[in-house]
Amino acid sequence: MSAKLCFLVSLALLFHSTIARNSPSISTNVVNAYSTFNATRNYTHVCDPSRFSDLGLNIKHFAFCDSSLSYDVRVKDLIDRMTLNEKSAQIGDTAYGVPRIGLPKYEWWSEALHGVSNVGQSGSVASYFDDVVPGATSFPTVILTTASFNQTLWKTVGQAVSTEARAMYNLGHAGLTFWSPNINVVRDPRWGRAQETPGEDPFVVGEYAVNYVRGLQDVEGTENTADLNSRPLKVGACCKHYAAYDVDNWLGVDRYHFDARVTEQDMQETFLRPFEMCVKEGDVTSIMCSYNKVNGIPTCADPKLLKDTVRGEWNLHGYIVSDCDSIEVMLHGQKWLNDEPEDAVAQALKAGLDLDCGNFYTNFANSSVRMGKVKEAEIDNALKNLYTVLMRLGFFDGSPKFENLGKPDVCSNEHIELATEAARQGIVLLKNDAETLPLSSEKIKTIAVIGPHANATSAMIGNYAGVPCKYTSPIDGLSRFGEVKYEMGCDGVLCKNDTLIYPAMRAASKTDATILFVGLDLSVEAESLDRVDLLLPGYQSQLISQVAQVSKGPVVVVVMSAGGVDISFAKNDPNIHSIIWAGYPGEEGGHAIADVVFGRYNPGGRLPLTWHENDYVYMLPMTSMRLRPVDSLGYPGRTYKFFNGSTVYPFGYGLSYTNFTYKPVSTKNKLNIRLNQFQHCKDLEYRDGFYKPSCPAVLIDDLKCDSHNMELAIEVANTGKRDGSDVVMVYWSGPSGIAEAPIKQLVAFKRVLVKAGRSEKLKLELNGCKSFGIVDYSGSKLLPSGGGKIEIGDGLLTIPLQIDFHRGAL
Template sequence: MANFCVILSTVTLALFLTLNEATNSLSTSDINDTPYTLMHNYTHVCDPARFNDLGLDMTSFAYCDSSLPYDTRVKDLIDRMTLEEKAQQIGDTAYGVPRIGLPKYEWWSEALHGVSNVGQWNSIASFFDDEIPGATSFPTPISTTASFNQSMWKMIGQAVSTEARAMYNLGHAGLTFWSPNINVVRDPRWGRALETPGEDPYVVGTYASNYVRGLQDVEGTENATDLNSRPLKVAACCKHYAAYDVDAWLGLERYNFDARVTEQDMLETFLKPFEMCVKDGDVTSVMCSYNKINGIPACADPKLLKDTIRGEWDLHGYIVSDCDSIEVIINHHKWLKDLPEDAVAQGLKAGLDLDCGNYYTNYANNAVVQGKIKEGDIDIALKNLYVVLMRLGFFDGSLQFETLAKDDICSDEHIELATEAARQGIVLLKNDNNILPLSSDNIKTIAVIGPHANATSAMIGNYAGIPCKYSSPIDGFSAYGNVQYEMGCDSVACNNDSLIFPAVQAAKQADATILVMGLDLSVEAESLDRVDLLLPGYQTQLINQVASESKNPVILVVLSAGGVDISFAKNNANIKAILWAGYPGEEGGRGIADVVFGEHNPGGRLPLTWHENSYVDMLPMTSMTLRPLESLGYPGRTYRFFNGSTVYPFGYGLSYTEFSYKLSSSEKSLNIQLNKFQHCRDLDYTDGSFKPPCPAVLIDDLQCDDQNVEFEVEVHNIGEKDGREVVMLYYTPPNGIQEAPLKQLIAFEKVFLAAGESQKVQFQLNACKSLGVVSFNGNNLLPSGSGTIVIGNDLLSFPMSVNFQY
């Protein structure tokens, strides 16, 4: 999101109005001059005392009658507004209508991995000050995803929403949070990889659904039959929709980018996580992105917004633009040579309910007057918006959350959860001769070296707030021995090699050396894509010199989001172990040290492929296709389509113990009886491949609820340490189907096993969701024939066939 700055804590959030009798007659045009201040006396809009203080009779306003359905109440609210007043409510600052008791509301808050104070430039819904100095800052999503622990993803969402709701009660936050970011990382250079759950659309969608459920769900109402009135703890938003993963690369900016995408890639990769977020997570908002897709701005495309999100997926909520997207359509895309009123009309007619910006508030009224949209188009947007606020208790209150207060922010429980998330997200990449875990009985002095050795703010990445506190790597390792700290580099850029010598001297004298290296927001961030996959500056030289001179164990810890080509370290016998810690949050230092010294057995897996640096010379970031382009010599993207050598593959991760797998029971075939309305569809096969008589059937034509496959895998911890194992299931489609993925993740479960313990893990797969392919012409098909289920890194596999019968 663009054009944000840190707002001074003196800016006051106006969630509710303090209005004296003189303000009751104010018109909409006077609103910007009204001295809004925070009211602690009222927990919700429709408080009779509040209306009494405003000089209004609440009983005359049907929108405050809680006995009526939400849509009836919202219609009453909208019908009371003038056209000009309606236009003032559909920007991220909804200015309110004092004469009818409607307060101002700031729609923009962020909660990507904790409540954030990142927000808009005029005012901000979430902020910190002396009363609320900070909130728990969990690891960034790329790190949390590496745990592959679905229950933890949801628990973090629950903790974040508890703190968010407590901050709302104290006037320090809104109720609508524009998180999470669920764009698939198609290219390893993308600067925003730290904000995302990685490169696999199924993992991204699963993360999104769990995190959103954690943010939104009110206990006991998760399975409500009327989803348009289901209560919400806070409202989440899945962004940025869609095909957005280029920020600023070699002079190209996201504001000008036209993503040329096939229907096959759209359905299979770019839309899939959003579909899961809406259907499985029941998210209340989707944010459209800046870029054009095949020539049409994403925020003005009715096929993407109205037809897909609201129509096909049945969104129960609102659609919002990325900030200033309307301005981008006009001044950057110059689409249809639109004037402001034209762009506003295009957005509203496409199904865009809320403008993060001021184009809707400034020009929607004129667009109606000029006949470019109907007033009813604005009414539809307002209904979608205010029903969400009704569900949040903004109008009626939420008794179960009104007791949340300062003690619920930065609680010991939440800080411990942040620490555990940091531990579980760490990935062990190398462990020669089982050098790890280190023993504090033998290691007395520890040299902690590198630009991240004393990392604090670097650990929390972006879209972060102010953390409760920091535990740096130095802090973490100080609990296990006497730490000698040397920077080695003056910054992550490491442009000066003068600090290498003292770092080498420290390593020579220590019982063990921890090199904490990597990237930060100066290398990979929003509006900053990478140009290579290397460590910056003299970092590689520092690592190699320390490794060559030290006589005791050297451990490399990498902080980054995207992969780094550390082949030199992987192949260096003097570097005994390598850990990837991502951006591990406020308690990252404690998490790293606990893993190195064996208080926690690492069980994380890479959510991204770590490519060799030569990969970036093979294709430009602007090539959107996932599959190899033989005509241009472009390789495939992500593990699903790239078959070259890597530094470390997607899903890779070691443990301090060992696990074995055994298939204890399985169904290895699925027979589907077709009726006369279910017709065979063709698929393209490679030359010489066997083509079944009925290659495939359209998934939409099948009764998918009945097409399930069940099997059971016994996992045995055959090592000497307790540990967690991620059981990862991949599917390889039947041989010969052209452009099918090499393999695709279809399920995963994380299990804890004590040393010597075994556990049976059951999987029930829906064939339509797990065994399907998307053809080049955009058909979602279930192919016949024998594919392969692969468990783990080829530890166990068995055939799985689909047979159509007439």
């Protein structure tokens, strides 16, 4: 048992015994009934009249159980009934409850990054598996699901996960609040947590956040409730880790001590944008602050980031929670202001942190108030944010729409098929010389299946995973199409010796086709583990090259990884005919990969990350937070938006078994914006030698953005012989010459299925402010005049854009 768990158990026993001693009217039966609610869910909700009767309490005496009253009134009544000691016991991840008023314990911590997970500190996390619920559907890790570039899929996966979460809650095996998704932008290709994220583009990351959160949270028919603080919720989601968090443990620099030095420009343009979208468009119920400092201040104690921005500017309808033990990290690791525990707790409460994943609030909030370091009203405000969310979740009144969900809704055939489809849609075809793929099951009778991931199971589900319903390994999947000859080739992903390469070569020389499964796993890239290079570990590259040299039939390399890998040698090797990236494809990964390899599914995924050459890691340290090149230090830019060097495969790359062409149908390519007397031109810095308009830009906050839309209508034609899905990617490049502007930036994307020989018309709505805005050095969001150009795909279709500002009538 961990020290933290021992403390929490002891505190709970002390708290309950203290209540019993000080409240003679609370009998042992009350405490027993209180415990039963949490352990077996004999009651569907807190304010069940029979529950209060069993507790020896009259429910009519408790206004917080009067559903005819507003949530504000009910929550205030609940808070006002608590003593300061009792309030302090509710603002840690384990809320201990108040038995004397019928308030039960609640565990805030559950995870659902790509399926309901049991990850968390023992005794603190609400979700768990046993004989009653032996597992839950494990979808592909986020980086692969993102590669589908399919917003509808992202939301559908969220809906399936929340259905399983609600079913597990009904069975007493999960909470109602899930601290997912992770929406940090992958600024550096070495970051170990890339698998958890939607990639390197802040717009894509934000779009994923909005759709996945809506899938988790939305109750059909109530999405547009007038008062969003009373909008019903299926489960509560949490967008994390806020903000500028993307260094875990790199050459001795760890996330607990790292001070991210970030410009206002990068903060607004990259690090904050997904969180703003998550709050404003996704209406998420929670934001989690990160361990690191930003410009010298711990994020969980920064009122500018929390109270002013998340709560104030973005208008969060929910609560703000710390990453686990962040206050302890702030106090003992970072030694922030040389605080005592009561000081640190006061700093966090004043900054707007409602919930401490840890025990510092529970231990020291009471004494912090009594020492005069923080007002009790700050705790009351935190409790209001927390219990309003639980009201919306039906914790107090029940949720009839979801109360019939149970064991048959977890690991259903429908959800397992959705996990398979998510993997299929995300898989990216990187190389396909001479149309080697798909393989023909009529011609290929024997298959050499080789490599450290050939028989992968747990490696396919990555981190923040629970117990999957089942596994379909690559061997299992490919066995449906031919006789498999399996050789490890390596003694594991680290592949520390070459003794198993020769048996793999022998198998490849005698079979009709060879498929090599290589890549990374959690021993190479993970939370608290960043990479130091971008290469395949150990002898994996040698295994690939030597097997390919002697293979009798076509050679296919399948890479399982989250981050990019420098496989230039394989890309350029004529003996290697095809390369597939399969990410970490979830419990049905082997099924999905086999479907792609043998043509049951035509791949359409695109890379959500740039795959850099290994030399990139020697050009700049992970700790440099700048996105733009730093010429004085020789640092290149980061992500496709600012890096203009050579790559292994660029962001957005992906092949198909068919071909697509684009042509415009009808496109408005000019925005005329009328300015009134109160809207003024703003300056923009241009590089020497470039034309600078008389009115370079306008502050976006001064515009009525909803009236400045542009519809892009194009026809997508499938000119090949196979049905296939294409991801139409729309980029915008601003007016030439603006200093430090992105090379290009993605402003819209849409996945569309097109039958062979057919075409589909597609309409994309572009908002002038959101799509064509830039951020200047001061962090101001500006709309530049001039316009630049729109590119569809990799320059397959280019449309000039003109943005003009006028005064007076147009």
